[in-house]
Amino acid sequence: MKPWNPNDIRITTKNFTIREIYTQIEDKEPDQEKELDLAPDFQRTFVWNTKQQIRLIESILLGIPLPAFYFNQDKDGAQQVIDGVQRLTTIKRFMSNQLELKEEHLEYLSPLKGATFSSLDPATKRRFAGTQIVAHVIEPQTPDDVKYDIFNRVNTGGSPLTAQEIRHCMSKERSREFLRKLVESSSFEQATGKFFWSKDSSGQWIRDSKRMTDREMALRFCAFYSIPLNKYASASSLDVFLLDFARWLDQQAKPADLKKLETAFHQAMRNCHLVFGVGAFRRWHPFNLTPSGRLNRAIFESQTLALADYPTEIVVANKEVIQKSLRDLFKDPDYDTAVSSGTGSYRKVVDRLDKPRKALVKIFI
Structure with a gap:
């Protein structure tokens, strides 16, 4: 990578409530991109297990601050999540009632066993949804090669993103869908054999x-x-x-x-x-x-x-x-x-x- 000028970097640090983030992820006008894109196709590689997800939700309910997130903003104002995909996916799942708090994974809030977001009492829901998070937004004026290097440097999670996963997060639906179509074609599957297939816990090929x-x-x-x-x-x-x-x-x-x-x-x-x-x-x-x-x-x-x-x-x-x-x-x-x-x-x-x-x-x- 060529040395780049630090003056090229444009980063804005913003505070959002979880409610605002959830709305940005969920809201989508017809024929328009989401305000905040979790790269839906990328979520095939969502790797957090149930315990990790529930511990995150418990931490938020306990008032423990979350580490900062990194978003990429394009020239149209839409944002893609680069660092924090697993955490935001977990929050989205919980607020969509797709995640239930299981007792064996709750360390301090065992009275909430079996709860979903909608079943929480109103005060607890407000406290959860009103929790503030910090996001560093890389603005569109920042050159793409500089953005890529920044995301590569801050990519320090438990399962760091690969180079292609970072590119995928920075891309839009058109290129994502085009590449997906190519690699899921019968010609590619035949040429590469079973390399991109594995058996799940039930023995089925996936x-x-x-x-x-x-x-x-x-x-x-x-x-x-x-x-x-x-x-x-x-x-x-x-x-x-x-x-x-x-x-x-x-x-x-x-x-x-x-x-x-x-x-x-x-x-x-x-x-x-x-x-x-x-x-x-x-x-x-x-x-x-x-x-x-x-x-x-x-x-x-x-x-x-x-x-x-x-x-x-x-x-x-x-x-x-x-x-x-x-x-x-x-x-x-x-x-x-x-x-x-x-x-x-x-x-x-x-x-x-x-x-x-x-x-x-x-x-x-």
Whole structure:
């Protein structure tokens, strides 16, 4: 990250009541964004258990001050929660009567066992709803790369947000929905196998976002597919490059742009599965010719971007030679390093994206 000028930072510290925060989360005019966005799709990764939630509500009822929250404000005045998602989600659940205070998790207020918000006596409800919280609001004048760095620095909770989770919180519904649609498609599921699925307590298979690794992979594909590599050279970091592209998806991309990206993404997924099967997006041992290790995001970029524009029939007809050509790249020390360490550097991005493309061009000359 380039050093940034502290004078660029615009932060306002505001006091809200819990009632005001709840209203901002719940109120939404038709065809308008919420005043305060908890990133609904992000809540699939809501990780607090019942005990953590009830202890938070008990603390508020006891009058214990909450740690400060961090909000991101966009140019339209809407705000997204960056730090404090778990706490505000818990408060929202309680005030919506979705959380019941269970005796085994109450340390001091056991007489409230079984209570929901609506069942509290009027005085207790007023005290809870009138509790003041402090929020640091990062104003829209603050550059996005500076905002990202601030959120990364203050992100100190029990389950710190990943880089993609921060980008997700800073994004709008348009890019969130677009990336969700890509990673929940059958072509992506087939290409990545069961990597983004896990079994729940009952033994049923459920989709697991792996802290939004899937969204980051889709975003990286779309960004590098759309933007010339020489422009990546001027980016201060891979994370900021991806954040800028997410902003483009939200604010500037036309429907035709999104359709083109979607088509290329699905074609890339199908082709990678045809060529590599379960070995797609994994390192191949250069001598015993077998895939190994876990799914690798850098190899995902390398293989998908190389194969995105080839018709299926051509890939099927040349499957073996394509696989060998891309597999042999792991014998090249520069390529192997480009997909295994320091993968955000410009030189390594060029190596892992250009080398497979050139290898395929040789096949079809």
